[in-house]
Amino acid sequence: RKEVEQDPGPFNVPEGATVAFNCTYSNSASQSFFWYRQDCRKEPKLLMSVYSSGNEDGRFTAQLNRASQYISLLIRDSKLSDSATYLCVVPQGGFNKFYFGSGTKLNVKP
Amino acid sequence: DAGVIQSPRHEVTEMGQEVTLRCKPISGHDYLFWYRQTMMRGLELLIYFNNNVPIDDSGMPEDRFSAKMPNASFSTLKIQPSEPRDSAVYFCASSFLLAGVPDTGELFFGEGSRLTVL
Numbered sequence: 324r325k326e327v328e329q330d331p332g333p334f335n336v337p338e339g340a341t342v343a344f345n346c347t348y349s350n351s352a353s354q355s356f357f358w359y360r361q362d363c364r365k366e367p368k369l370l371m372s373v374y375s376s377g378n379e380d381g382r383f384t385a386q387l388n389r390a391s392q393y394i395s396l397l398i399r400d401s402k403l404s405d406s407a408t409y410l411c412v413v414p415q416g417g418f419n420k421f422y423f424g425s426g427t428k429l430n431v432k433p
Numbered sequence: 434d435a436g437v438i439q440s441p442r443h444e445v446t447e448m449g450q451e452v453t454l455r456c457k458p459i460s461g462h463d464y465l466f467w468y469r470q471t472m473m474r475g476l477e478l479l480i481y482f483n484n485n486v487p488i489d490d491s492g493m494p495e496d497r498f499s500a501k502m503p504n505a506s507f508s509t510l511k512i513q514p515s516e517p518r519d520s521a522v523y524f525c526a527s528s529f530l531l532a533g534v535p536d537t538g539e540l541f542f543g544e545g546s547r548l549t550v551l
Contacts, residue, residue, distance in 0.1 A: 355536040366524060366542035367476070374537070410476065414536035419464060419528075420489055421540060425475035 326350060327413045329424035337432050340401050344427045346411030347393045356394045357412040358385055361426065367410055371396070401431045435459070439525050439543035447551050451513040454546045457506055458527030464538065467500055467510050468524040470545075476524070482508065515550045522547050 328347045336342050348356075355374055359367040371378050373394060377386040384397040398405055411424035438457040446452055458465050466481040480490040485502045493500070497516070502508040512519055522545045528538035 353536070357539075359540075366544055367540070368542070369539045372537075372539075412540075417535045418489070419483070419530065419535045419538070420478065420481065421466070421536075422478065423468070423476035 326415070326422040327411055327424040329411050329427050331425060331427060333428040333430050335430045335432060336401055338401055338403060340431075341397065341399045342401060342429065343395055343397045344409055344411075344429075345393050345395050346413075346424050346427075347391075348411075348413040349392070350413065350415055351389075351392060352417065353413050353415070354417075355414055356385070356387060357421075358383075358394075358396050359410040359412055359423070361408045361410055363407075367423075370409070398429075401429075403431050403433060405429060406431045437525055437527050437541050437543035439523075439546050441546055442544065443547045443549075445549045445551065446515055448516055449514045450550075451511065452515045452519075452548060452550075454510040454523050454525075454548070456508045456510070456525030456543060458508070458525070459541055460506065462527035462529045462541070463505075464528045464530075465502060465508050466526040466528075466540065467508070468526065469521045470524060471521045479510070512548075515548075517550045520548055520550050 358370045360370045361367040371385045373385045382399045408426040408428045410426045440455045467479040470476045479492045480500045482502045500510045524545045526540040526542045531537040
């Protein structure tokens with residue numbers, strides 16, 4: 324089983340829509356979780372960190388479900404500029420070794 | 434402030450040639466990571482260093498790959514000999530721990546080195 328698994332998508336949504344992605348992880352010892360955003364042919368950049376049950380930043384909400392070992396990312400009021408690949412990142416607990424999911428591609432259409 | 438700097442940005446080489454990729458981390462960061470990204474396998478962690486010491490190289494695909502970090506401001510990833518299946522984007526990233534707590538640091542990525550092996 325992979326350390327981190329994501330639905331590759333693509334998710335094609337109209338502007339203004341709400342969209343959610345899930346990410347499952349295998350290491351139950353992991354305490355920190357991250358969502359990174361990667362634009363086409365660019366490097367990944369941190370979007371949000373999740374250290375407890377969840378985190379909210381404007382239109383973006385990340386939630387953690389430890390019992391089922393998944394984290395989710397919710398994007399409200401999608402913008403064209405949200406089009407990107409969203410990468411779920413889970414460290415191997417306590418070792419500062421970061422595993423990336425394969426990413427979920429989001430296309431926001433006008 | 435300068436971010437993580439990688440060179441070369443693009444390299445095209447022939448099978449069997451030696452390839453050296455270079456990385457300058459952000460000053461003050463004590464962790465450095467090398468990742469490889471392909472369409473098929475996504476972002477794979479190859480090796481990472483803490484205070485210039487290799488901590489985990491279990492992701493290095495085979496003996497043809499080697500990485501060094503001779504000082505806090507420079508690291509290299511070498512492939513010798515290169516093969517077409519090594520074609521990928523190689524990213525270097527650096528980070529530091531928040532308050533010394535593991536698994537809390539943001540990874541700052543360089544722009545990547547796009548390698549094509551013919």
